[in-house]
Amino acid sequence: MPSIRIPACFMRGGSSKGVFFAAADLPAARAEWDPLFLSVIGSPDPYGRQLNGMGGGVSSLSKAAVISASLREEADLDFTFTQVAVGEALVDYSSNCGNLSSAVAPFALERGLIQLEDGPTSVRIFNTNTSKILIAHFQVSDGRAVETGTFAIPGVSGTGAAIRLEFLDPAGAGTGRLFPSGNLKDRIVAEDGRVFEATLLDVGNPCVFLDAGAFGRTANETIRELESDTALMALLEELRRKAAVLMGLAEDESAAPSAVPKIAIVGVPLPAKDLAGNAIDPEKADLAVRMLSMENVHRVLPLTGAMCSAVASRIPGTVPADLAKQADGDVRLANPSGILPIGTDVSLEGAPTVRSVTVIRTARLLMTGEVVLPA
Template sequence: MSYAPQIKISATYMRGGTSKGVFFRLEDLPAAAQTPGAARDALLQRVIGSPDPYGKQIDGMGGATSSTSKTVIVSRSTRPDHDVDYLFGQVSIDQPFVDWSGNCGNLSAAVGPFAISNGLVDPARVPRDGMATIRIWQANISKTIIAHVPMTNGAVQETGDFELDGVTFPAAEVQLEFMDPAEDDGDGGGAMFPTGNLIDTLEVPGVGALQATLINAGIPTIFINADAIGYTGTELQDDINSDPTALAMFETIRAHGALRMGLISSLEQAATRQHTPKVAFVAKPASYTASSGKAVAAGDIDLLVRALSMGKLHHAMMGTAAVAIGTAAAIPGTLVNLAAGGGTRQAVRFGHPSGTLRVGAEAREADGAWTVTKAIMSRSARVLMEGWVRVPGGTF
């Protein structure tokens, strides 16, 4: 019996924030995968090494966590006032699907550097030295992201002294502006607060009636109070991920929250929409020891936040969830804002399992409705490897 040989596809393996992913130029993908559909999904799953019943992704580029099972497709933008279009695919580790329902805020930091280095940005817009301002169209959620990418001697500067908790080594800072993060993205739920309330009572079978802030900003997110589900907000990954009962509880909360937000029409749909919404629990500041051994003092943070991604507690914080945190913190009366002490604020520093992160948001109220013009945070990005990724012929 004969077998088709492997095919090779130009690709770049990059870290962005606290995530890693395989980046492609749209034009480099095989013709069948240049448009959305089954062929594209099958190809990306095989690149990452999914679905893998062992949960290890040994035969692919994935790292067997939600933070490392990611793919990105970038192309020149046809939209006015934008440089590139960015499409993010969250690849399920053990199930045969790619979730296209949301963005990855961490990998957003790598899109500008990738686009510049791969000739996708008009050279006239890229200074030899200084800061390149890259206008990114986030195609999953129809949003604009502005990336400020440092340049040195005509090349993207990747090294530097910017430290990001959750990333071991320092690198160059990339500031991101998520424009109008809470406007309707057409993905169900519509408004920043899909129910019209800053706090809802969410009835969850087997858990009870939980106070929840349901917000669509950066990424749809369900915020609940840590003490309402028996936690303090100082938990680390193993405290949650080693407890199957806890994970099942969070998934039940997520499914019922998704239904309440209008993101799904039946609870069963939550199983194939794992990337969104996120579930996060918040608490007032408290001292704890981060996963790296670093001491985080209560006086150095405004609140505690822990968030789950793809069914597991995240090792740090998803970038898009950080946007949701910053947005909710800026609006008096949300659970996030109350955990941070209440009142009006333009930025918060929150504690997560790997340390702390500061995120800002510009919010204003008009006629009883809140709008957010942008959320701002800093990440870093670096090329880890570039060349070709190979997949067996007949994969897609």
């Protein structure tokens, strides 16, 4: 029986990679999407390498995106993000991917879903996972997004053309509220009786923030130092699931989504080295963050997690704000791949309000053609 071939593009967006599809090329029945994405990405893989698919063995490389022209007056494109688990047959639609968002408009131009004149332009994107609008600002040349440039981002070798992403009204993307529990801080009781103070915040995606000091850590550790501590990793996953219940994302811990909430330990920036061996100057950072999702420590901060971290650090009384430097300008987040600046527009008059969050990414088309699936 012949194989199944589906038009697709393999793209890097920010510090993530994923397989991009036009919605019209996929089955009309959404129930058929999950097995298709699992086969394309190469999951489940008990070896953790996804050699039989397009994935890369970690959550930031195990993703797919579906794009279509939007019928909404307020948007030009619709974007559905899918997080594919590595070791289990799970496709999660509960969150957005900020990094892959930077590749949405370039993909749409490549596939002819939209046509734009050359020069600086803006494209409005509706994310179906969160029902939020983001605007991508970038350059077009010869009908395609410009890729070459001098802008560098942490965790990505080389440089590219800047794509400015403006996330509008990003609060409550997963829960409907900036503070899903209604509190600046909550107390989470672990099974062993220990009590941890946490901030539960929802900007871009729901996130949980804990002081690294409560675990005898600083949030400046290497990925290996954290992931090799199996007791710590298990405890953080337990707390993440308990937080999911407090945030209204699940009725009980066993039903907590795999992709959200993301959980992070935060601390004061200290001298460290990034994954490339370069020194991270703590004087150039405001907050140190080590974030987990899908039970992995992120090599680079997921963009929505970084957005949430930056906003939290700007709201007095939260766990991140208690530890962060309060400087003017962007919030600079120290992470395993360097320092990531995030622009925030937060109003503290009355109840805190997040007008927008802005970040600059780059994107690149890596392959265009067809993905091949067994019949």
